[in-house]
Amino acid sequence: MTVILLRHGRSTANTALTLAGRTPGIGLDETGLSQAAALCSRLDGLPVEAVVRSPLLRCRQTIEPLAAAFGLEPVVEDGLIEVDYGDWTGRPLKELVSEHMWSVVQQHPSSAVFPGGESMAGMATRAVRAVRRHDRLLAEQAGRDVLWLACSHGDVIKSVLADAYGMHLDQFQRIVVDPASVSVIRYTTHRPFILRVNDTGGDLASLRGDPAGHAGTGAPGRSDSDAIPGGNVP
Numbered sequence: 689m690t691v692i693l694l695r696h697g698r699s700t701a702n703t704a705l706t707l708a709g710r711t712p713g714i715g716l717d718e719t720g721l722s723q724a725a726a727l728c729s730r731l732d733g734l735p736v737e738a739v740v741r742s743p744l745l746r747c748r749q750t751i752e753p754l755a756a757a758f759g760l761e762p763v764v765e766d767g768l769i770e771v772d773y774g775d776w777t778g779r780p781l782k783e784l785v786s787e788h789m790w791s792v793v794q795q796h797p798s799s800a801v802f803p804g805g806e807s808m809a810g811m812a813t814r815a816v817r818a819v820r821r822h823d824r825l826l827a828e829q830a831g832r833d834v835l836w837l838a839c840s841h842g843d844v845i846k847s848v849l850a851d852a853y854g855m856h857l858d859q860f861q862r863i864v865v866d867p868a869s870v871s872v873i874r875y876t877t878h879r880p881f882i883l884r885v886n887d888t889g890g891d892l893a894s895l896r897g898d899p900a901g902h903a904g905t906g907a908p909g910r911s912d913s914d915a916i917p918g919g920n921v922p
Contacts, residue, residue, distance in 0.1 A: 692837040696750040697723035698867040709777035723868035738836040742768040751839040767818025768840040774805025798857040812847035852880035
């Protein structure tokens with residue numbers, strides 16, 4: 689099973705340099721709307737069979753054009769929602785950098801708990817569970833490889849990538865996930881393979897599949913232990 693992790697397009701909070709968190713009504717700015725429209729061309733032809741998204745507006749606006757192009761109804765997944773930043777929500781980033789907790793979030797996020805909000809470790813746990821649950825469910829329903837897409841937020845996607853890398857959460861700030869970027873993980877029985885990270889313009893043709901309809905990251909029926917990034921089999 690292969691999941692495309694899509695971060696929402698640039699939001700009005702990104703432009704204003706504030707921490708949006710779960711603030712209602714934070715949507716895409718003009719650049720973000722353009723990014724959402726451009727994704728339709730970029731992902732055109734990919735055999736995406738399911739679309740899952742965070743419940744927040746900026747993810748809905750990002751995914752709507754794509755879902756319509758794929759002819760799919762997005763599934764809203766609470767496990768993919770943005771971090772609950774608690775008392776930090778809505779504050780300017782220039783103020784937050786002077787807080788002691790900012791250093792903790794940057795250096796030891798596994799121990800960070802936002803005042804009045806959730807912990808980074810708790811966010812990572814529920815995000816990874818959500819992605820793996822959908823991946824497992826789609827595999828069971830289809831009985832074959834399925835390419836699917838999940839639209840979420842920067843820290844959420846970084847935590848899922850860190851899990852796939854086998855990386856401790858304290859290292860996840862080394863990963864960069866820009867607005868409207870694509871990251872791709874191929875899950876197998878034995879281990880995940882990270883195929884793309886923070887891809888904002890590369891060719892995604894390798895995810896379209898071969899003439900027999902097999903995903904470029906491993907054909908249905910193939911032993912997962914033989915699944916090699918790029919689709920090569922020794």
